[in-house]
Amino acid sequence: MDRAVADRPYHHGDLRRALLDEAVAVIAAEGPSVLSLRDLARRIGVSHAAPAHHFGDKRGLLGAVAAEGFDLLATALEAAYEHRGDFLEVGLAYVRFAVDHPAHFEVMFRRDLYAADDEEVQAAERRAEAVLYGPIAALVPGADVVGVGVAAWSLVHGFATLWLSGNLPGLLGADADAAARRVVTKLFVKD
Amino acid sequence: MDRAVADRPYHHGDLRRALLDEAVAVIAAEGPSVLSLRDLARRIGVSHAAPAHHFGDKRGLLGAVAAEGFDLLATALEAAYEHRGDFLEVGLAYVRFAVDHPAHFEVMFRRDLYAADDEEVQAAERRAEAVLYGPIAALVPGADVVGVGVAAWSLVHGFATLWLSGNLPGLLGADADAAARRVVTKLFVKD
DNA sequence: GAACGGATCTTGTCGGCGGCAAGATAGGTC
DNA sequence: GACCTATCTTGCCGCCGACAAGATCCGTTC
Numbered sequence: 001m002d003r004a005v006a007d008r009p010y011h012h013g014d015l016r017r018a019l020l021d022e023a024v025a026v027i028a029a030e031g032p033s034v035l036s037l038r039d040l041a042r043r044i045g046v047s048h049a050a051p052a053h054h055f056g057d058k059r060g061l062l063g064a065v066a067a068e069g070f071d072l073l074a075t076a077l078e079a080a081y082e083h084r085g086d087f088l089e090v091g092l093a094y095v096r097f098a099v100d101h102p103a104h105f106e107v108m109f110r111r112d113l114y115a116a117d118d119e120e121v122q123a124a125e126r127r128a129e130a131v132l133y134g135p136i137a138a139l140v141p142g143a144d145v146v147g148v149g150v151a152a153w154s155l156v157h158g159f160a161t162l163w164l165s166g167n168l169p170g171l172l173g174a175d176a177d178a179a180a181r182r183v184v185t186k187l188f189v190k191d
Numbered sequence: 192m193d194r195a196v197a198d199r200p201y202h203h204g205d206l207r208r209a210l211l212d213e214a215v216a217v218i219a220a221e222g223p224s225v226l227s228l229r230d231l232a233r234r235i236g237v238s239h240a241a242p243a244h245h246f247g248d249k250r251g252l253l254g255a256v257a258a259e260g261f262d263l264l265a266t267a268l269e270a271a272y273e274h275r276g277d278f279l280e281v282g283l284a285y286v287r288f289a290v291d292h293p294a295h296f297e298v299m300f301r302r303d304l305y306a307a308d309d310e311e312v313q314a315a316e317r318r319a320e321a322v323l324y325g326p327i328a329a330l331v332p333g334a335d336v337v338g339v340g341v342a343a344w345s346l347v348h349g350f351a352t353l354w355l356s357g358n359l360p361g362l363l364g365a366d367a368d369a370a371a372r373r374v375v376t377k378l379f380v381k382d
Numbered sequence: 383g384a385a386c387g388g389a390t391c392t393t394g395t396c397g398g399c400g401g402c403a404a405g406a407t408a409g410g411t412c
Numbered sequence: 413g414a415c416c417t418a419t420c421t422t423g424c425c426g427c428c429g430a431c432a433a434g435a436t437c438c439g440t441t442c
Contacts, residue, residue, distance in 0.1 A: 015390080031303035033224065038428060047392045049431090054390090058429065111356055112222035144373070146362045150353075151346065151377035158349025159341070165302055171337045182335070186342035187378050206419080229399060238421045240401085245419090249400070 016054040018044050020068065023061060027103035032113060037061070062107055063114035063121055069104030070124035073097050077131040087135050088184065091156045095180040098160035105160065155187050156180070207245040209235050211259065214252060218294035223304060228252070253298050254305035254312055260295030261315030264288050268322040278326050279375065282347045286371040289351035296351065346378050347371070 022043055026035050037058055038048045055061040073094070080093035098105040107113055114121065133149045159180055162168050172179040213234055217226050228249055229239045246252040264285070271284035289296040298304055305312065324340045350371055353359050363370040 033303055036428060037430095048428090049393080050391055052430075109352070109356055109358065111358075112224055144377075147373045148377055150350070150359060150363065150370075151374045154349035154353060154374060155342065155346045155378070156349070157353060158345035158347070161300070161352055162341075162345060162348060165300055167300065167302075168341060172341065179341075182338045183342045183345060186335075186339055187346070227399060228401095239399090240422080241420055243401075 015044070015046060015050060019051055019054060019061065020064060023065060024101075024103045027065070027107065032062070032103075032107055032110065035062075059114050063118040065104060066108045066114050067118065067120040067124045069101060069108040070121060070128050072101060072104060073108075074124060074127035074131060077128060081131060081135055087139055087152070090131065090135060091152055091184050092177065092180055094153075094156040095160045095163070095184070096177060098164060099176045102164050105164065109157075109161075151187065155184060159183055206235070206237060206241060210242050210245060210252065211255060214256060215292075215294045218256070218298065223253070223294075223298055223301065226253075250305045254309040256295060257299045257305050258309065258311040258315045260292060260299040261312060261319050263292060263295060264299075265315060265318035265322060268319060272322060272326055278330055278343070281322065281326060282343055282375050283368065283371055285344075285347040286351045286354070286375070287368060289355060290367045293355050296355065300348075300352075342378065346375060350374055 019040055022040055023035060026040065026043075035058075037051045041048050041050050051061060055064060076093050076097045077090055080089045081087075083089075132153055133145065136143065136145050136149050136152070159168075163176060163179070168179075172182070210231055213231055214226060217231065217234075226249075228242045232239050232241050242252060246255060267284050267288045268281055271280045272278075274280075323344055324336065327334065327340050327343070328336050350359075354367055354370070359370075363373070
């Protein structure tokens with residue numbers, strides 16, 4: 001820590017990236033309510049006002065985290081759909097994203113944490129939504145696309161939320177992917 | 192406001208209840224992140240340290256909100272099950288509870304907001320869980336009770352969460368109950 | 383190669399918040 | 413009427429987010 005204070009050059013190099021990564025780490029470890037710009041700056045070794053330059057304010061930082069999250073999610077869903085062509089796999093990829101990126105996931109759907117009109121967020125969000133509804137219309141022609149889409153989204157989103165918040169009983173085991181498959185097939189597969 | 196300061200007696204009478212109600216109102220209006228004990232005290236007209244006496248700290252207050260929420264939820268679910276005997280109606284009652292008590296619902300499932308070992312919360316929670324899993328075993332003997340239970344819970348919980356956070360498209364209309372029925376039947380009813 | 387201008391970061395300050403401690407007041411009990 | 417406990421107040425501390433003003437660095441232009 002003394003080293004960081006002593007050697008550090010006036011310009012960090014990529015402070016924005018460093019702040020985002022550190023923020024994600026802190027949120028994943030202790031939750032977004034604990035996050036503080038000053039603590040973040042302290043961890044990285046810059047002054048307490050440095051973060052404001054890159055993100056405006058705290059909401060700006062969290063908006064950037066959300067935008068990055070929606071972008072990562074869209075990429076993951078697109079990959080799952082293109083690779084398997086199976087809508088079930090898209091749902092499982094949604095859960096996998098949430099488990100692998102809990103900090104992003106939590107911030108994304110906590111709209112009180114960032115500005116509603118954040119353009120960066122909205123663009124990334126539209127990308128993710130397209131993968132959510134597109135395949136349904138293609139795969140299940142004539143279906144109640146909106147109803148089925150929201151049901152599927154609700155199921156995987158609810159499962160991911162409950163899993164991450166530790167609300168699910170231990171009965172499902174520790175393997176999130178297997179548990180998700182067991183649960184999600186209750187909707188997608190008729191028996 | 193002047194009046195409140197002038198006339199107020201030293202003892203409030205039911206400060207604990209007043210604080211809880213005001214907290215719920217503030218959370219419903221502006222979200223839990225904005226909530227402040229000092230602002231709460233100011234609204235009610237007591238000193239800034241008065242809330243601490245009843246709840247210990249901020250987490251204690253939010254724990255009380257969560258406990259009250261789980262209790263209200265358990266009551267609502269029990270009533271729905273006993274009245275209709277239909278598990279679909281229990282799911283819809285879950286969504287209805289979330290829409291009718293958004294502040295309670297939000298706090299309940301944000302475990303970072305209150306102490307994990309809050310006994311009051313745990314007791315109320317066990318009550319709610321019993322209504323969630325009990326009927327499945329009774330109504331669908333031989334089924335994958337845990338799998339179906341978590342699927343149903345995930346579906347209604349996900350729908351409620353997405354609905355409350357404003358993530359669902361306008362396509363579903365403004366009537367939460369009708370929308371929920373349209374979505375939830377995708378899981379419960381085979382076509 | 384020197385001056386300029388914008389981007390990046392620092393220092394200093396302000397009000398508000400949560401938490402703690404010590405004291406004042408009220409209501410109940412013997 | 414004395415005591416005792418629950419309730420509430422006042423005063424303080426450190427931390428936080430936001431803002432303003434200034435320092436430092438880098439690329440560009442002439």
